[in-house]
Amino acid sequence: MCGIVGYLGDKNTKKILLDGLKELEYRGYDSAGIAVLQDGDFQSYKAVGKLLNLEEKTKDFITEKFAVGIGHTRWATHGKPTELNAHPHLGESSYVVHNGIIENYAELKKELQDDGVTFLSQTDTEVIVHQFEKNLQLTSSAFEAFEKTISELEGAYAILLVTKGESETIFFAKHGSPMLVGIDTQNDKYFASSDTPLIGHCSDVNYFDDGDYGYVTKEHIVVFDKEKQQKEPQFTKLATNKLSAQKDGYRFFMEKEIYEQSDVIADTLLGRVNDTEILFDELEDEFFNGIEEIKLCACGTSYHAALSASYLFERHSKIKTSVEIASEFRYREPIMHQDTLFVVISQSGETADTLETLKMAKNAGLKTLVICNVDNSSMVRLADASILTRAGVEKGVASTKAFATQVSIFWMLSLYLAQLRETLSREMIQEQITLLRAVPAAVKVDDTTHERIKRLSKRYLHGHGFFFIGRDIFFPLALEGALKLKEISYLHAEGYPSGEMKHGPIALADPELFTIALLPQNLLYEKTKSNVEELSARDSTICAISPITFDKADDFIQTKHHTSYMLEFFEMMVVVQLLSLEISVRLGNDVDMPRNLAKSVTVE
Ligand code: AGP
Numbered sequence: 001m002c003g004i005v006g007y008l009g010d011k012n013t014k015k016i017l018l019d020g021l022k023e024l025e026y027r028g029y030d031s032a033g034i035a036v037l038q039d040g041d042f043q044s045y046k047a048v049g050k051l052l053n054l055e056e057k058t059k060d061f062i063t064e065k066f067a068v069g070i071g072h073t074r075w076a077t078h079g080k081p082t083e084l085n086a087h088p089h090l091g092e093s094s095y096v097v098h099n100g101i102i103e104n105y106a107e108l109k110k111e112l113q114d115d116g117v118t119f120l121s122q123t124d125t126e127v128i129v130h131q132f133e134k135n136l137q138l139t140s141s142a143f144e145a146f147e148k149t150i151s152e153l154e155g156a157y158a159i160l161l162v163t164k165g166e167s168e169t170i171f172f173a174k175h176g177s178p179m180l181v182g183i184d185t186q187n188d189k190y191f192a193s194s195d196t197p198l199i200g201h202c203s204d205v206n207y208f209d210d211g212d213y214g215y216v217t218k219e220h221i222v223v224f225d226k227e228k229q230q231k232e233p234q235f236t237k238l239a240t241n242k243l244s245a246q247k248d249g250y251r252f253f254m255e256k257e258i259y260e261q262s263d264v265i266a267d268t269l270l271g272r273v274n275d276t277e278i279l280f281d282e283l284e285d286e287f288f289n290g291i292e293e294i295k296l297c298a299c300g301t302s303y304h305a306a307l308s309a310s311y312l313f314e315r316h317s318k319i320k321t322s323v324e325i326a327s328e329f330r331y332r333e334p335i336m337h338q339d340t341l342f343v344v345i346s347q348s349g350e351t352a353d354t355l356e357t358l359k360m361a362k363n364a365g366l367k368t369l370v371i372c373n374v375d376n377s378s379m380v381r382l383a384d385a386s387i388l389t390r391a392g393v394e395k396g397v398a399s400t401k402a403f404a405t406q407v408s409i410f411w412m413l414s415l416y417l418a419q420l421r422e423t424l425s426r427e428m429i430q431e432q433i434t435l436l437r438a439v440p441a442a443v444k445v446d447d448t449t450h451e452r453i454k455r456l457s458k459r460y461l462h463g464h465g466f467f468f469i470g471r472d473i474f475f476p477l478a479l480e481g482a483l484k485l486k487e488i489s490y491l492h493a494e495g496y497p498s499g500e501m502k503h504g505p506i507a508l509a510d511p512e513l514f515t516i517a518l519l520p521q522n523l524l525y526e527k528t529k530s531n532v533e534e535l536s537a538r539d540s541t542i543c544a545i546s547p548i549t550f551d552k553a554d555d556f557i558q559t560k561h562h563t564s565y566m567l568e569f570f571e572m573m574v575v576v577q578l579l580s581l582e583i584s585v586r587l588g589n590d591v592d593m594p595r596n597l598a599k600s601v602t603v604e
Contacts, residue, residue: 028393
């Protein structure tokens, strides 16, 4: 999740921009930059790594007269974290910063390059400033050129653009990525991609709606809506507490990240799915040549994503798939064949055990792929290819949106491979694409369900343990639900294949044994139901999660009637995440920083 700031006024522009970017550090980034236009001249600075590096570069840069300025912290989605890829991006006489993903950047870039435009970066963002300057030649004003440019972009964006010809103006556009503008008592203008950079400067802010675009000058804030009709800015009072602003008003980062899953999965899909096929720019066409087997290797929640993926690869791509726990794989002297694609999965890209298995695979001459959330991490740098999950920084130690985007990537990858191996018809691929596109809606948190989970969580604060049970791909989801609960409530929980309960664990059944049963209607419902009935018959306390009412449950969380088990998977994922959160809250635990845990386990 990148960060954007902007300022128009005669205060210390550089300081305002840098302080604003500091307030956005919590969103995670790998490079940063600013551009300031004062006295008709641009000054721009960029740096990889922490903001300290950017501050060092700008230490002799003075900005104490009227200026317009923009700044950005970048979380890489297209192109490595380098200075060239850092924002702001320069045209001939304009700079732009951008959050989001321009889905049609490739065709715009090709047209511009055919017109002789030279690109410096690998980013999608850079097409915006070159397209704007192309349009400057075709229109009668900078605003018309900007308006035309915005109409030509597809995807999600929050954009700030400044240009030499309009040295007292900042152009803005918002669609799918957050941005707001504020004014202070001297009528200076402040932009940011979230509240915190404006706290302490502005008391009144306008949160832009999707489709809003326009410009600000010393005197005005001019806003147009998606119908190109001018509209009055709607100012509201700005929050005053920075920490709650960073959490966007949620109680914990984990809660915020559960609610963010809808947006980040939409980002994960952007540019990788069209009406008829799955696309991965990151993979050469021949990447899978000679591959007859896939081995997935990870730890913790990422291992659960890998286990989920194995069902999808074998079902859709008809390719033999195995899954390994990295800490086990490292030492069991595994047999590895050259026709195996070795895939590591890691939110951080730094987990020691997983990284070591990647090295083992490379040393054995296997082709390697990493599914990761952090560009330029050790695993991304080492693997032959990488696919970024685009979940944005995940601050909660208990992983949620990283898991959701990992499974989303694997679902797409299983279809991509099915396209290459022709194991699914075009019609079936298109059906799956329709389902994929429904995931963001499926994971939107339903307030009624959240309230229900909040209420029933009070019954699960003790007991001698939990079983989370499910079948098929809901077994790894059961494992994930159990891990979430263990991590943040410190209560014991096990994920178990529901068909296995009768092979021993059912001996534990009694009213103090809580069973969270995942009962999707589109996958082995009757089989799972009979397993749950066996537990209920022995007086185990059952919490059933299902679209179908289950009368033998002590608690029942109703989910929606979807047409596919994969949409049920994602909806039930949100339910088990919220359940662990609300139990932990009631127990008074530190949800975001649970005891004994670290966000990235970089030691064995
Ligand atoms: C997940 O909630 C845990 N924080 C932990 O299991 C984590 O998934 C595991 O340590 C792997 O981390 P990685 O994805 O960064 O490799």
